[in-house]
Amino acid sequence: MSAMLVRMADTVLYDLTDGLATVTLNRADAMNALDEATKNALRDALQEAAGDSAVRAVLLTGTGRAFCVGQDLKEHVQSLHSSGGSALNTVEEHYNPITLALASMPKPVVAGVNGVAAGAGAGFAFAADYRVIADTAAFTTAFAGVALSTDSGMAWTLPRLVGPARATELLLFPRTVKAPEALELGLAHRVVPADRLAEEARAVARTLADGPTLAFAAMKEAMAFGTSHSLADTLAKESELQLRAGASRDHRIAVEAFVAKERPKFTGS
Numbered sequence: 001m002s003a004m005l006v007r008m009a010d011t012v013l014y015d016l017t018d019g020l021a022t023v024t025l026n027r028a029d030a031m032n033a034l035d036e037a038t039k040n041a042l043r044d045a046l047q048e049a050a051g052d053s054a055v056r057a058v059l060l061t062g063t064g065r066a067f068c069v070g071q072d073l074k075e076h077v078q079s080l081h082s083s084g085g086s087a088l089n090t091v092e093e094h095y096n097p098i099t100l101a102l103a104s105m106p107k108p109v110v111a112g113v114n115g116v117a118a119g120a121g122a123g124f125a126f127a128a129d130y131r132v133i134a135d136t137a138a139f140t141t142a143f144a145g146v147a148l149s150t151d152s153g154m155a156w157t158l159p160r161l162v163g164p165a166r167a168t169e170l171l172l173f174p175r176t177v178k179a180p181e182a183l184e185l186g187l188a189h190r191v192v193p194a195d196r197l198a199e200e201a202r203a204v205a206r207t208l209a210d211g212p213t214l215a216f217a218a219m220k221e222a223m224a225f226g227t228s229h230s231l232a233d234t235l236a237k238e239s240e241l242q243l244r245a246g247a248s249r250d251h252r253i254a255v256e257a258f259v260a261k262e263r264p265k266f267t268g269s
Helices: 036-051 073-104 120-127 154-162 164-172 179-185 194-209 213-226 231-246 249-260
Strands: 003-009 012-017 020-025 057-062 066-068 109-113 116-118 130-134 138-140 190-192
Touching (some): 012 036, 020 194, 036 057, 036 073, 073 120, 073 213, 109 120, 109 194, 116 120, 130 179, 130 194, 190 194, 194 213, 213 231
Parallel strands (some): 020 057, 057 109, 066 116, 109 130
Antiparallel strands (some): 003 012
16 A cells, blocks of 8 residues: 655645545634635645546545635635735636646546535535535535625536526525535435545545546546537547547456456556
């Protein structure tokens, strides 16, 4: 077993063990609110994971009773007083690259939502490929409550998860969506007891890290392409990506294992 634990900052932990990168928001005393240091560290951690060929899956989670409550408003109000509109440059500098790293990295991302996820915190969870949430967790869009528009990709992800009508409702009338409703709406894939969240989320991410990660990357690319292109163009894209996947070592391993009635051991190549 190979392992590496790095503190990107005191507020973000980065652990890489046998192909699984775990990125943990570690500002529990502030409910993992996003101050400047945390946003920089989270962006850097996710970009590190995205670009590292040794990483085959990513688990994003938090410590304490919150996953992430979004922007640190105490720091934000100070920035508004000192810098005016430039305080919102954080969307371009932090939230956009964080969301793009989550949604577009060529490997699966699991969000282990251990508690409340609000604003950008919810947006980051929605940008993940799979969400395992504690039965005590909840989502809220939050933006309207502080007179802001959407960020962290929520205008793109939320309608795709729950449909345009429900997304509009959740944005215009932000409220707490608790775990059972989150599962029903499609905001969560799996709800587990809070005391088992860490174990269950890691198990899901571990399964993905041990899987055919090149194929997973192609699936992510195909689905992202299909959301904004015609069927004909999407079929052409699928053909391109299938040729790439079919040329992989993992495809040969899987076919040979199937014929031999064995379990394949994928390499991510």
